[in-house]
Amino acid sequence: MTVIGFVKDFRLKKAAQLLVKNQLNVTKIAYMVGHSERRYFNDDFKKRFGHSYKKRSIIL
Secondary structure (H helix, E strand, O other), X not given: OOHHHHHHHHHHHHHXXXXXHOOOOHHHXXXXXXXXXXXXXXXXXXXXXXXXXHHHHHHO
């Protein structure tokens, strides 16, 4: 895994934790972990976890 891949993975895991805690809205969480737009955040989230952040909140 590259350094960039490691950082991206770390940020997405942090976003997943924040989504589970339901502390903030998705746009704020996406911005906090380095995404300027929610759409790109959702794309990266799907690639990492295999489903959208919306489905993750339903699953958990």
